[in-house]
Amino acid sequence: MNESLFISIIIGISIASVPLIFAAIGELLVERSGVLNLGVEGMMIVGALLGFVVMSHTQNPYLAVLAAMLGGMAIASIFAFLTQFLLTNQVATGLALTLFGLGFAAFAGRGYTEETIQLITAVPIPYLSDIPYLGPLLFSFNPLVYLAFFMVYLVWWFLFKTKQGLILRAIGDNHDAAHAIGHNVVRYRVMAILFGGAMAGIGGAFLSLVQVPIWGEGMTAGRGWIALGLVVFASWQPFRIIFGAILFGGITILQIHAQGLNINVSAQYLSMLPYLATIVILVSLRMRLKNKTNRTVPNCLGRIFHSTT
Amino acid sequence: MKYQLEVSNITKSYGDLKANDNVSLSIKDSSIHALLGENGAGKSTLVKIIYGSLTPDSGEMKWANNNYNPKSPFQARENGIAMVFQHFSLFESLTVEDNIILGLDGIGLNENFSEQIIKYSKQYGLDINPQQVVGDLSVGARQRVEIIRCLMQNPKLLIMDEPTSVLTPQEVADLFVTLKKLAADGCAILYISHKLEEVREICSEATILRGGKLVQSCIPQEHSQKELAEMMIGKKLTELARNNITVGENIFSIDNLSRKSDDIYGVNLEKIALKMSKGSIVGIAGVAGNGQDELMELLIGEISSPKTTLIFNGQDIGLLNSHERRQLSMFFVPEERLGHGAVPDMSLDENMLLSRPDSTEMTSHDVIDWKKVATHSKKVIDTFDVQTPSSRMLAKSLSGGNLQKFMVGRELIQNPELLIVAQPTWGVDAGSANNIHQALIELADKGSAILIISQDLDEILSLCEQIHVLSEGKLSDAVDMKSNGLEKISQLMVGGKV
Numbered sequence: 001m002n003e004s005l006f007i008s009i010i011i012g013i014s015i016a017s018v019p020l021i022f023a024a025i026g027e028l029l030v031e032r033s034g035v036l037n038l039g040v041e042g043m044m045i046v047g048a049l050l051g052f053v054v055m056s057h058t059q060n061p062y063l064a065v066l067a068a069m070l071g072g073m074a075i076a077s078i079f080a081f082l083t084q085f086l087l088t089n090q091v092a093t094g095l096a097l098t099l100f101g102l103g104f105a106a107f108a109g110r111g112y113t114e115e116t117i118q119l120i121t122a123v124p125i126p127y128l129s130d131i132p133y134l135g136p137l138l139f140s141f142n143p144l145v146y147l148a149f150f151m152v153y154l155v156w157w158f159l160f161k162t163k164q165g166l167i168l169r170a171i172g173d174n175h176d177a178a179h180a181i182g183h184n185v186v187r188y189r190v191m192a193i194l195f196g197g198a199m200a201g202i203g204g205a206f207l208s209l210v211q212v213p214i215w216g217e218g219m220t221a222g223r224g225w226i227a228l229g230l231v232v233f234a235s236w237q238p239f240r241i242i243f244g245a246i247l248f249g250g251i252t253i254l255q256i257h258a259q260g261l262n263i264n265v266s267a268q269y270l271s272m273l274p275y276l277a278t279i280v281i282l283v284s285l286r287m288r289l290k291n292k293t294n295r296t297v298p299n300c301l302g303r304i305f306h307s308t309t
Numbered sequence: 310m311k312y313q314l315e316v317s318n319i320t321k322s323y324g325d326l327k328a329n330d331n332v333s334l335s336i337k338d339s340s341i342h343a344l345l346g347e348n349g350a351g352k353s354t355l356v357k358i359i360y361g362s363l364t365p366d367s368g369e370m371k372w373a374n375n376n377y378n379p380k381s382p383f384q385a386r387e388n389g390i391a392m393v394f395q396h397f398s399l400f401e402s403l404t405v406e407d408n409i410i411l412g413l414d415g416i417g418l419n420e421n422f423s424e425q426i427i428k429y430s431k432q433y434g435l436d437i438n439p440q441q442v443v444g445d446l447s448v449g450a451r452q453r454v455e456i457i458r459c460l461m462q463n464p465k466l467l468i469m470d471e472p473t474s475v476l477t478p479q480e481v482a483d484l485f486v487t488l489k490k491l492a493a494d495g496c497a498i499l500y501i502s503h504k505l506e507e508v509r510e511i512c513s514e515a516t517i518l519r520g521g522k523l524v525q526s527c528i529p530q531e532h533s534q535k536e537l538a539e540m541m542i543g544k545k546l547t548e549l550a551r552n553n554i555t556v557g558e559n560i561f562s563i564d565n566l567s568r569k570s571d572d573i574y575g576v577n578l579e580k581i582a583l584k585m586s587k588g589s590i591v592g593i594a595g596v597a598g599n600g601q602d603e604l605m606e607l608l609i610g611e612i613s614s615p616k617t618t619l620i621f622n623g624q625d626i627g628l629l630n631s632h633e634r635r636q637l638s639m640f641f642v643p644e645e646r647l648g649h650g651a652v653p654d655m656s657l658d659e660n661m662l663l664s665r666p667d668s669t670e671m672t673s674h675d676v677i678d679w680k681k682v683a684t685h686s687k688k689v690i691d692t693f694d695v696q697t698p699s700s701r702m703l704a705k706s707l708s709g710g711n712l713q714k715f716m717v718g719r720e721l722i723q724n725p726e727l728l729i730v731a732q733p734t735w736g737v738d739a740g741s742a743n744n745i746h747q748a749l750i751e752l753a754d755k756g757s758a759i760l761i762i763s764q765d766l767d768e769i770l771s772l773c774e775q776i777h778v779l780s781e782g783k784l785s786d787a788v789d790m791k792s793n794g795l796e797k798i799s800q801l802m803v804g805g806k807v
Contacts, residue, residue, distance in 0.1 A: 166403075166410060173402045178400075180382070181398050
């Protein structure tokens, strides 16, 4: 394999992984607080649309990413309001959120399907990117790629190195006990849900601002669901999200290159690969953990908290 | 005379129900003050008000002579009030250290924190390891974690909500040493319990509630246990007595029953053997964690037993599941109420129906007739004085003692030929315990056999005519009670031989 193909595969993999990392790390925090938000896909697509729209009007990438974040949060706030204050079922609400997000984005994005924008381009870090081999591999990415990895670190640091993070994990483990000793369960969960929305929004915007310069209905193509799977795959441990996302992104890219290299397998089989891999990985992970009590699942995941006092 | 906390004329209502009706109480410095009352008397409501998790409708409180109106547990803790909850407020997936940090305000994640925990643990003789995950700990160890969490706040008042209901006798003795030490160091303790012998042992004052109202404040040592119990329930206790001990033919025998535990913390059962006759009440005494849970699982049929080890009415039942065993008229009250004894998220009615081996009397053409189910639930609720607004309440919404009454009653009204019951009065107050004991005796008088597995030795001694002791997975022969019976039992309980 020649060098440039190798580098382009690595870059391709990272580009394919980043939206998953964003969406999954947000959802991971949400689930750690005991909330299951199945609306990731819906929040991503709204982020993708808003990012694209703002970019096409302002040509300002910062504003575009900010808009995508706020869009994801706005959708998430609906979920937060319904599940935390009106105590609706989280599974049903999350599914509704996904359907709503997809429909809303398709409707609101009608006028933009013909447009193209200027992609947010990679910013090679001065000097470091000139290092042979390592430079192109590590220091020549789009800023959002670095942000994604940083967010994983940040979530890990928050969860395991701060008191608030400990409280959030405690709430996910036993919300009644957390309430009894005086922690505000609903406030923590609402904040977590909003954070999840912001991350899903950026993840979505990465698709329309970095991967392709166009807006298309349903362009998230199930990545929100993959992100949900990744959280389980990572057994709610932040850094494993990166591993899972790269594995998944890798299979996606492999599939593209296999098609390019005229490997004689029908394209449909190749496009199934990432999804098959997800199933295989989830099953094998479960088999490995079969005889251990799995303490990684937040005990209160998906359970409604209703304070009686 | 200096009061640490003065509570005056507190009232708190839930709809029509007055959980606290004009209640007052004063706690002196460095004293251990008992708050007594039956399940549903309003004890928990009152302490939640003191701890700031509930706001009273009216009334006022003074803390060290200043007005005190806590809006949240944070404020209570700021003032130096700490609380050990009845259902522990611990997080199972987190370590002891994390759990303790969570209950302490203004403490960040500090590297040296576990040393401080160990320091307190040594100072008060409360043995814990900060790095262990709480989910792996015994109930007693979990309570030690809660207590240390409270102590690290250097409280002026420690509230303990029924702390001994889940502890072994040795753990209770250790706890009392700690509490006395704390009181001597200047901390007042509000001790909620319905175990009157304990209250008489360690409390210098007692406030008694009944039906949300203050009955009396008194010095517990000036009254007998029976008097205190009668103040709590507001009527006379029935004297327990068997009318009719006719030991009939053999009904149930356990023979050479062994089981290797699949849990590393479990106990292996070795060659358990026991014979029971019709009309007898047989007790298995022993400190918790000596194989009671493992034995109970086999008896209930949650786990099947080898052939010929369990014989009921001449039939080999080892391989039958619990439903099939129930159909033969064996009934069970497991120790763990939520999860084993009842489905927490189902109503009392539904739980009623679920354990029935034969539900024809509650169904018509296989369709559930909820009115009929409710009639049966109502019968249990009335007979055993279960405090609940209706039989449609979820099992988990009842207090522990109330649910226990319902579950014992549910099995008793089916007139079992053999009833196997673990901790029949766990968490149940004196009056209701008396009712349950009375009902068990009546059942035996009618010729049924009852097997009681209990840590409560007084209970076993007052009910059972045949007593065995389970220790480290081995069951003793029936103890001959005619000479030094109690002494023999005590020796067997700590693993000795007689």
